[in-house]
Amino acid sequence: MEILAYLAAALTFENLLYALVGVVLGTAIGALPGLTATMALAVLVPFTFTMAPASAMIALGAIYTGALYGGAYSAILINTPGTPSAIATTFDGFPLTRKGEGSFAVSLACVSSVAGGLIGGLLLLMLAPPLATLALAFGPVEYFWIALLGLTLISAISEGNVLKGLIGGCIGLLLSMVGAAVMGGDLRFTFGTPHLVGGVEMISALIGLYCIPILIDLVAEPERGLFTGKRTTHVPLRRTLKASWDGKVNLLRSGAIGTLVGALPGAGGSIASLVAYSEVRRSSRQPEKFGKGAPEGLQATESANSATVGGGFIPTLVLGIPGTPPDAVILAAVMVQGVRTGPELFSSHADIAYTFIFGLLIATIFMFPVGLVLGRWAYNIVADLPKALLVPTVAFMCVIGSFAIHNNINDVRMMVVLGVFGWLMSRLGFGPSPIVLGLILGPIAEQGLVQGFLIGGASGNVLGMFFGRPISLVIILLILLALAYPLLFRRSRRGNYDASE
């Protein structure tokens, strides 16, 4: 019963305190647009140097968990993903806020994040080695197909206007090509200026495309407020718990998706929540509800992106390969402490590894009260601030947030330019999400495609490379299902009408 000893080691007063403080700090930082989990960790790393290695990892893991959840606040309340992994949270989170259900949405996101975090953490505790092996079975070609699966979401989120959605997606793909190419190193669409060599900064694009159009609209139309419904005055805890219980299958499935995608080095939280969203929508009886404030959509994305924390630590701890960028920061922090990570961690430092995993689970449980309280607080701020204060405050945060990514004024300029562009596009009926999907998934698809060609070409079997591998075939099947489903669905509903007439 060595494992219980590790649990006891995680339960010291100090470790509990680190976990609590870490979750609070992480949530607060993650809530600000532009301040990502990676940055939160990098800023707070020096404070952990004086701690014991396991305590340091617990504190950092707690910050990471909190930051991912905090990203949901701005996504839900002001339609701005605080971190890239909260993009899909805007799809249904912000429509809920618009309907006056912001308080419910924030609480629901909290419970879903706790559920997803626990699923990821428990899978990490119990199934890390086999899941690491499974993650390794995903090669470049599988990444390509997963990115395509994510892109099929464009048709789902732009229902009623698929053509505009596809055009938006193509604009996103084009934007993703700006800068020095990973494959081949060519400079593309930089127009001779060094400012574009780094490409379109993702966070600038998120803040610009999502937040700025809303701010412009709020200012342009004096009558318009952020909410249409009434402001709620209490935390709808009972309703939240009931919705969570009803959505347990969704939470479990999304958590499992999040864990697996999080375990793929280089894929990360944003894709995990997109895939989970696409899955819950596909399997729903009422897919038309999605994008208009469906609680299920919010549950899926928040469960999935929180599960990527545990998932990402699977390759980090088992293989020594950071699963997500924040994992790399944690790995480096632990290296500085003199602890060798990688496969040796479980054998020679099992105490640190298991104490850390338990610490992560405890931090996730802390997120429940912390998230409800902070979420309530965030909701009150956004709901109570008069428009004349809210708009300049959010605009200020947008500028600070996009500057903070790299301490670079060019990222602010890019945010403003994309913001005005996004507003013009929204006037013409183009939503921001297809553009952002293209921007995120474009590079993954492109790299997977070229790598697949290089490797397939070397063995003289390009077709077999793309269409002859079992995992690829499963993903291709999912893509076909996602694409064909609306057609099949429409036909069956027409069938129902016929029967009733």
Added chain:
Amino acid sequence: MRKLGAIAIGGILTAAFASAALADFPSRTVTYVIPFNPGGASDETARMKESFFTELTGQQLVISYRPGAGGAVGWANLNDYAGDGYTIMGVNLPHIITQPLLGGVGYETDDIVNIHIFHYTPHALVVRSGSEFETLEDLIEVASSNPGALTFAGSGSHSANHLAQQAFDQLAGVTTTYVPMSGAAPAQAALLGGHITGAWLDTASVARLGDQVRMLAGAMEERISLFPDVPTFTELGIDLVGGTHRGVAVPQSTPPELRTAWSELIAAIATDPEFIEKMEAGGYVVTNIRYEDMDAFMSDRIQDYTNLLEQMGVLN
């Protein structure tokens, strides 16, 4: 002669004044800008210096980040910082040579005042532990009879990994396929997953992968303590020595005496046995290329990398 003597005396006096002014340098917190995201080798080795720096000077070394375009965003902005000695920036080779050669990055190699290089991570040719290739000779034999069939992952195009692969192909007289990945982590995942024949990594990342992989050879000058059984390429008759060098640069406006002072400071850290032990445990090879030797070192590297890129046909 008298004139020369006067210059010499003047020089000595200036040096004396300078060292008096430098006696309490640094007297406040120093900002250490890393032009990469946190969590990489540049960040890790910068942070390794933190506690030694504080012990030595009583001051804090605060690490901040200015990532973008593989480091180019930071280096293009280096000379905008104040040259008062309180801002230093991490530099990496071959990056600061290859990026300007390939063009469009907004700085030239000569714009960067390198003051000290404190370690390097030698190139490492790695296969996974279940691979059919036990030795480098095995691999070269198969590669020479099957041109282009063996695939090697690495991080990015025209990167240290890519240049290592190109140099190896030339020196060993083989043709292999290089598969660029978006970073070290995806390259390592492709390696462990068996999606490619092997990978060009460096000794520090190999150290983290433990016995899941087999390093066939390393591009260090002599064998290193962490991998006592891994031969150097030179031992096997392939003249490949090199890797990613990491050091520190200052803005051009930094006066010469501060440049030397910084070089001395970093040398003091990088010759501390405790620091060397920590670095070696992580797979890093500590080296000390001081400010006064920098020009010679850099011109050699510029020559090497220019030749390689020319042979790859990517220079216009």
